[in-house]
Amino acid sequence: MLAVVQQTLAITAPVFAMLFLGVLLKRLRWIDDPFIDTASSLVFRGTMPTLLFISIVQADLSTALQPALIGYFVFATVASFALAWLWSIWRCPKVDRGIYTQGAFRGNNGIVGLALATSMFGDYGLxxxxxxxxxxxxxxNVLSAIVLNIYAPGMKADPWSLCKSIFTNPLIIGVLSAIPVAYWKVPLPHWTMVxxxxxAQMTLPLALICIGGTLSLASLRESSAMAVSSSLMKMVWLPFLATIGAWALGFRGADLAILFLYLGSPTAAxxxxxARAVNGNYQLAAAIIVIxxxxxxxxxxxxxxLLQWAGWV
Incomplete structure (x- = not known):
């Protein structure tokens, strides 16, 4: 177990380092609010869609394709989204419900979940x-686009506007454009991929620096109650319910552990x-990521x- 603790710290420590670098750069006035606005826009419109495209194109979709495991994970994701949204209606002011919901269900699978799964289970986990x-x-991305646009200031929530917001979302465009390339294994020029x-490598450091640059003690205090509530949903209640559900359906061993690691990943950057792209409460989003x-x-x-103690993995 000590090895897993060390592995978790090895993954999360660089994330915190970049967050605090953003705080320091803002204090030193090397970056300012206009830079953060521009950089966040660059990540949303350019680097992150490129990262998603590459990650899907390079993945072998025919390897480890397990319909039952995939089906349950998608179901658990949608159910977690629905529960978080329902809870936000009771817990949050209307304007913050989209940020709260996204923070409570959207995990950092690509960095934390995948790294831990690979560390524990090797090629199978990868x-x-x-x-x-x-x-x-x-x-x-689809679920986040829906809930954020419903509650974002000045955004229309009719079906046409929602569909438009989904299919014009750069992140979703990156994913949808990658799927046929990956499925039919369309060769792309080497120089293009490089x-x-x-x-794409700018995505995570630039996003984390922007998050750090927006953090302040005042904003953390203002959003502390909602941020803690959303974080508890993300890290405790929803992973617990989803993991118990997976066990009840017969998942055991590496499959159950991987489901837990993915469902229990911290909120994605x-x-x-x-949140910033739709002019939402990005300070709340930043606080949830940190917590x-x-x-x-x-x-x-x-x-x-606990899973090992119970003999389930």
Whole structure:
């Protein structure tokens, strides 16, 4: 178990380093609000769609394709989204419900979940995790686009406007354009892929620096109650319910552990980028990311310990 603790810290520590770098750069006035606006827009419109495209194109969709596992993961994701949304109606002011819901269900599978699954289960964890991640990316972005546009200031919530917001979302365009390329294994020029990887590698550090640049003690205090509530949903209640459900349906061993790692991943940095793109409460989104990333060091290891103690993995 000590090895898992060290692995979790090794994954989350660089995330915190980039967050605090953003705080420091803002204090030193090396970056300012106009830079954060421009950089966030670049991530949302350019680097993150490119990253999603590359991750799907490079994944072998025919490897470790397990319909039951994929089906349950998608079901658990949609159910978590629905529960978080219902809870937000009771818990949050209307304007913050979209941010709260996205923070409570959207996990950082590509960084934390996949790395831990690979560390624990080797090639099997990598192949299964890559397929799960590639498929759920579309779910995350569609569901987030719906709930954010319903509650975003000045946005229309009629069916046509929602469909337009979904299919013009750069993240969803990146995913949809990658699926046929990956499925039919369309060869792309080597130089194009290398250039795209250079561009995509800016995504996580730039997004985390922007998140750090928006953090302040005042904004953390203002959003603390909602951020903690959404974080508890993301890191404790929803993973617990979904993991128990997976066990009840017969999942055991590596499959159950991978489901837990993915469902219990901290909130993805892309939630901040999408919140800022729709002029939502991005300070709340940033606070949820910070809290869930810190909590992952504890909840991931406690969850795995309990699963092993019960003899389920």
């Amino acid at each position: 192949s299964v995790g890559a397929v799960l991640g590639g498929i759920v990316i579309l779910c995350y 250039s795209a990887e250079y561009f 892309s939630s901040f980028v999408m 869930t990333t810190l909590a992952a060091v504890v909840t991931t290891n406690v969850g795995l310990l």
